[in-house]
Amino acid sequence: MPDILHRVGIKTSSPDNTYKALTTIEGLSAWWTNNTQGQGDTVGGVLQFRFGDRGGFDIKVIELHPGRRVLWQVMEGPEEWIGTRIGFELKQDGDFSIVLFKHEGWKEAVEFMHHCSTKWALFLMSLKSLVETGNGHPSPNDIKIDNWN
Amino acid sequence: MPDILHRVGIKTSSPDNTYKALTTIEGLSAWWTNNTQGQGDTVGGVLQFRFGDRGGFDIKVIELHPGRRVLWQVMEGPEEWIGTRIGFELKQDGDFSIVLFKHEGWKEAVEFMHHCSTKWALFLMSLKSLVETGNGHPSPNDIKIDNWN
Numbered sequence: 001m002p003d004i005l006h007r008v009g010i011k012t013s014s015p016d017n018t019y020k021a022l023t024t025i026e027g028l029s030a031w032w033t034n035n036t037q038g039q040g041d042t043v044g045g046v047l048q049f050r051f052g053d054r055g056g057f058d059i060k061v062i063e064l065h066p067g068r069r070v071l072w073q074v075m076e077g078p079e080e081w082i083g084t085r086i087g088f089e090l091k092q093d094g095d096f097s098i099v100l101f102k103h104e105g106w107k108e109a110v111e112f113m114h115h116c117s118t119k120w121a122l123f124l125m126s127l128k129s130l131v132e133t134g135n136g137h138p139s140p141n142d143i144k145i146d147n148w149n
Numbered sequence: 150m151p152d153i154l155h156r157v158g159i160k161t162s163s164p165d166n167t168y169k170a171l172t173t174i175e176g177l178s179a180w181w182t183n184n185t186q187g188q189g190d191t192v193g194g195v196l197q198f199r200f201g202d203r204g205g206f207d208i209k210v211i212e213l214h215p216g217r218r219v220l221w222q223v224m225e226g227p228e229e230w231i232g233t234r235i236g237f238e239l240k241q242d243g244d245f246s247i248v249l250f251k252h253e254g255w256k257e258a259v260e261f262m263h264h265c266s267t268k269w270a271l272f273l274m275s276l277k278s279l280v281e282t283g284n285g286h287p288s289p290n291d292i293k294i295d296n297w298n
Contacts, residue, residue: 109152125292
């Protein structure tokens with residue numbers, strides 16, 4: 001089964017700020033979408049991510065290892081996303097907090113998966129920018145990549 | 150086997166300019182790396198892409214369908230890349246020239262593959278920018294994503 005994979009390195013002395021950006025409403029709404037609600041810092045918590053009038057995702061937190069790993073499962077959203085898992089592995093490498101990203105469980109490598117792969121890369125660059133500078137570019141100010149946005 | 154997939158949409162009235170940016174030295178050197186040599190507009194042609202002091206890739210053109218499809222095979226470069234195929238499918242959708250990108254034939258989903266996936270997304274955004282505005286951001290002025298560059 002095909003996966004979406006990415007790697008970014010965030011210039012910061014520890015993975016703690018990255019972990020915070022992945023588990024708090026304040027953090028998530030500053031790099032993914034400014035319309036984020038729910039609970040990201042507790043296993044079993046559910047997060048609601050919404051993107052203007054284009055719907056969004058309800059995501060359950062299924063693993064949390066502070067400073068090391070965050071794993072989510074998609075509960076509601078576009079059909080292709082339901083049941084997929086989104087993982088962020090964190091590790092420190094010198095001056096960089098490395099994020100290894102995997103969005104797995106896609107049934108088929110549909111055109112929408114191609115779109116989501118590119119979109120994830122740019123959102124992870126938004127996460128990098130947020131942690132490094134204090135400013136990300138979450139939806140609705142996200143970088144548009146194609147006619148699906 | 151895992152693949153790297155991406156989708157970008159380029160605001161332009163036909164895929165011809167995108168095709169040109171994928172098959173000419175002038176085009177390739179304006180979005181991927183400014184150190185590009187060889188022949189990209191003939192099946193069987195070999196292109197040399199070099200990235201500063203970090204080496205690069207020798208790539209053979211194996212399919213060309215003007216305005217529709219470009220397929221390459223990697224001949225020389227990092228071990229993980231040798232033998233892999235890089236494809237660009239083009240199609241027009243309204244005001245957008247859509248590029249469906251696939252880098253296939255990876256043996257394993259190694260950490261370097263995660264890096265290359267993110268890097269490809271940003272280079273494809275550079276291709277989009279080149280065709281839309283006349284300016285890309287090829288190496289060495291490419292956007293850095295992590296400690297591997």
